[in-house]
Amino acid sequence: MKYVVGVDLGTSAVKTLLVSQDGTVKAEATREYPLYHEKSGWSEQEPEDWVTGTLESLKGLVSGSGVSAEDIEGISFSGQMHGLVLLDADNRPVRRAILWNDTRTTEQCREIERTLGDKLLSVTRNPALEGFTLPKILWVRENEPEAFAKASRFVLPKDYVRYRLTGEIHMDLSDAAGTLMLDVANKTWSAEVLRAFELPEAFCPPLVEAGGFVGTVSAEASASSGLAASTKVFAGGADNACGAIGAGILKPGLTLCSIGTSGVVLTYEPDASADYAGKVHFFNHGKENAFYAMGVTLAAGYSLSWFRNTFAKGESFDSFLEGVGDIAPGADGLLFTPYLVGERTPHADSVIRASFIGMDGAHTRAHFARAVMEGITFSLNESVDLFRQAGKTVDTIVSIGGGAKNPVWLQMQADIFNAEVVALENEQGPGLGAAMLAAAGCGWFPSLDACAEAFVKRSTSYRPDPARAARYAELFQVYKQVYGATKGLNESLAAFRK
Numbered sequence: 001m002k003y004v005v006g007v008d009l010g011t012s013a014v015k016t017l018l019v020s021q022d023g024t025v026k027a028e029a030t031r032e033y034p035l036y037h038e039k040s041g042w043s044e045q046e047p048e049d050w051v052t053g054t055l056e057s058l059k060g061l062v063s064g065s066g067v068s069a070e071d072i073e074g075i076s077f078s079g080q081m082h083g084l085v086l087l088d089a090d091n092r093p094v095r096r097a098i099l100w101n102d103t104r105t106t107e108q109c110r111e112i113e114r115t116l117g118d119k120l121l122s123v124t125r126n127p128a129l130e131g132f133t134l135p136k137i138l139w140v141r142e143n144e145p146e147a148f149a150k151a152s153r154f155v156l157p158k159d160y161v162r163y164r165l166t167g168e169i170h171m172d173l174s175d176a177a178g179t180l181m182l183d184v185a186n187k188t189w190s191a192e193v194l195r196a197f198e199l200p201e202a203f204c205p206p207l208v209e210a211g212g213f214v215g216t217v218s219a220e221a222s223a224s225s226g227l228a229a230s231t232k233v234f235a236g237g238a239d240n241a242c243g244a245i246g247a248g249i250l251k252p253g254l255t256l257c258s259i260g261t262s263g264v265v266l267t268y269e270p271d272a273s274a275d276y277a278g279k280v281h282f283f284n285h286g287k288e289n290a291f292y293a294m295g296v297t298l299a300a301g302y303s304l305s306w307f308r309n310t311f312a313k314g315e316s317f318d319s320f321l322e323g324v325g326d327i328a329p330g331a332d333g334l335l336f337t338p339y340l341v342g343e344r345t346p347h348a349d350s351v352i353r354a355s356f357i358g359m360d361g362a363h364t365r366a367h368f369a370r371a372v373m374e375g376i377t378f379s380l381n382e383s384v385d386l387f388r389q390a391g392k393t394v395d396t397i398v399s400i401g402g403g404a405k406n407p408v409w410l411q412m413q414a415d416i417f418n419a420e421v422v423a424l425e426n427e428q429g430p431g432l433g434a435a436m437l438a439a440a441g442c443g444w445f446p447s448l449d450a451c452a453e454a455f456v457k458r459s460t461s462y463r464p465d466p467a468r469a470a471r472y473a474e475l476f477q478v479y480k481q482v483y484g485a486t487k488g489l490n491e492s493l494a495a496f497r498k
């Protein structure tokens, strides 16, 4: 039997999956790493932690599986998007990586809008948002000129890890799309954007397709990972593109909901013709010549883990969420908005913060936990709503990510989205998508679609309950008012933040 490995370089941890030719997940391993929040709105990671975590996770995966390294034919990657890794001439990071959920760059976003005008949407297909990479590059240039002077080029998180495994530097189109420097429809670095910000083309790595073959594992990485040096390495893609591949979102009409640290609602786009006027993100897919549109909730799973870590540190999610299913929809009048680190869709706002509205002396911890899960899901429903308003039919949604581990949450998604919600046998969509890029790259299948037929295994399906869906539709109208009602208050409170 032959195998491939999918590496999912997430925000909280790196997860590795060993998958056999019939799509069975033979082994899994994971390593966590820290996040650094030095100031309100800042979020950084140490690139070396990703490398150490990945190598240790691979070593545990290979040795724990009992599979011979020689039988692992290929490896590919899924990576947290947008994070800026600036490299010096010897490809060493010049500072910590600035992550996708770091919102220090509001000023640089306004500068990008002023400089590019209409070109911003027509070329990059996206608005300037704090999480994207170009504003981070401008921030470092303006605020840390000494670090910037050392930088020869930039890469994204998984590109740096892949470089340390192969010695080769590349960036794939699905991840490059999140930099705000890619001409998304034409699949090239935008000379216009680079010129406007006086960035040389050499600052950007060579572009490849997500399924592109980029080399083999170096002797050094082979020794520290346990992989054979003959293992073929394929570029890999953005975590949301890989999540879509791993959930079989490879043709029109299919929608994904992912609740990881962030949350996304994503729909497949067969070409670059759709125009959402920048209300949702529009990126290149990991499947060649395809695209996807998505809305993003910045603090989805993060809201629940923040709540658990703050009020019940050390408890498992399963025990923490016990009793949540016994509480009626609406948590007896308690509403939560998940704006812990600002928001992206539908309110691109780095100043807004979260709220609990309607606290009552009768509310228990389980009411708060339910309200957090409902608030996250309402936020994702704002993206579902945007797609429906744009004319898309959203009747079936494949749900992945840590949030899909809990059946109460899956039923809640069905009731709030008013759509059938389908779970997969393994909720680790991005890691599976990465493994699928390697499996197709190794020639096991003629296409990613053919690979999906064998690898994507649907499990339980959750249908909306009409009474609960009607109740949630009513409450959603109240939820939508909380943003406007708390915006001004949060602007006044911003001066009191760290």
Ligand SMILES: Nc1ncnc2c1ncn2[C@@H]1O[C@H](COP(=O)(O)OP(=O)(O)O)[C@@H](O)[C@H]1O
Binding pocket: 010, 011, 012, 013, 259, 260, 261, 262, 300, 301, 302, 303, 304, 305, 317, 318, 321, 401, 402, 403, 404, 405, 406, 409
């Ligand atoms: N058993 C569970 N029940 C409900 N939610 C869970 C459970 N396990 C994890 N989660 C949620 O999933 C999130 C992590 O999802 P994951 O897909 O692993 O994230 P990432 O890829 O961003 O590191 C956590 O923050 C938590 O909110």
Ligand SMILES: O=C(CO)[C@@H](O)[C@H](O)COP(=O)(O)O
Binding pocket: 010, 011, 012, 079, 080, 081, 082, 100, 101, 131, 178, 239, 240, 260, 261, 262, 263, 264, 281, 296
């Ligand atoms: O910023 C985005 C998408 O635009 C995030 O989705 C990141 O890609 C990180 O995702 P997770 O760690 O939640 O998977």
